[in-house]
Amino acid sequence: MSDPAPDALALRRFVTLAERLVEPTEFTVNEWMSRPDVVPCRELLLVRATMDPGRSHPFHHHPTREEIIYVLSGKAEQWCGGTYRILGPGEMVLIPQGEVHGTYNPFSEPLVFLAILSPAEAADPPVVDVSQEAPWLGMRDRNHLPVCG
């Protein structure tokens, strides 16, 4: 999708597969469905993320937004606030604003999930990495969990 004119953007409502914004990151391949350069959202950001086996989005937090991670396929080792669960398709975690969390895929299948964040309009920074700080550094090692890059 090329940059829309501001007037056209204000009228956008539907986001089909052809209209999503695909962006590879160091953690996942992101398919943005709702953000301010796709649709005129004010409350809701939505991205579909694919995480390869052995990959992760290590411990971080969002100081200005609440988040839900909802698993579509595969399995997530999902951390939130110092505890974790293995989530499968149709399962989720609610991450309150500012709470440290991380998503790891030590399994053999790709993990596909939706990340939903709110509000859409919020102060920076959008994300703060804490993976190299106590107590998060080494937290998975101390729980004898497989290495994830």
Added chain:
Amino acid sequence: MSDPAPDALALRRFVTLAERLVEPTEFTVNEWMSRPDVVPCRELLLVRATMDPGRSHPFHHHPTREEIIYVLSGKAEQWCGGTYRILGPGEMVLIPQGEVHGTYNPFSEPLVFLAILSPAEAADPPVVDVSQEAPWLGMRDRNHLPVCG
């Protein structure tokens, strides 16, 4: 899931299939993943809805919330503000606060979608039905679309 104690609710983060709240409605079967009696959400409501063939959630609006409808399986005849698109899996509509919309399933397969609303804490009413008012009454007939109950 039985009613949790307030203190236990405040600590809830993970919602597995066993913990979701299943509620049939006149339009859909709803599986609530995020609302204030499931998790301590402030911004995000999330429900997985299944709509049988021939069913609909006719024209309505949410005066105090923005919404995304994201299709998981099947197809939606999705209306928003007087226009519609057929949305398939992985496609969505952004519905600004107060904008009239409706979801119809005139197809042969069940439609499964996520409805995401924000903020979680908002003034009543949560929904206003306008399906019996001009110009929405008869709008699908005038477009020669199949009857949906």
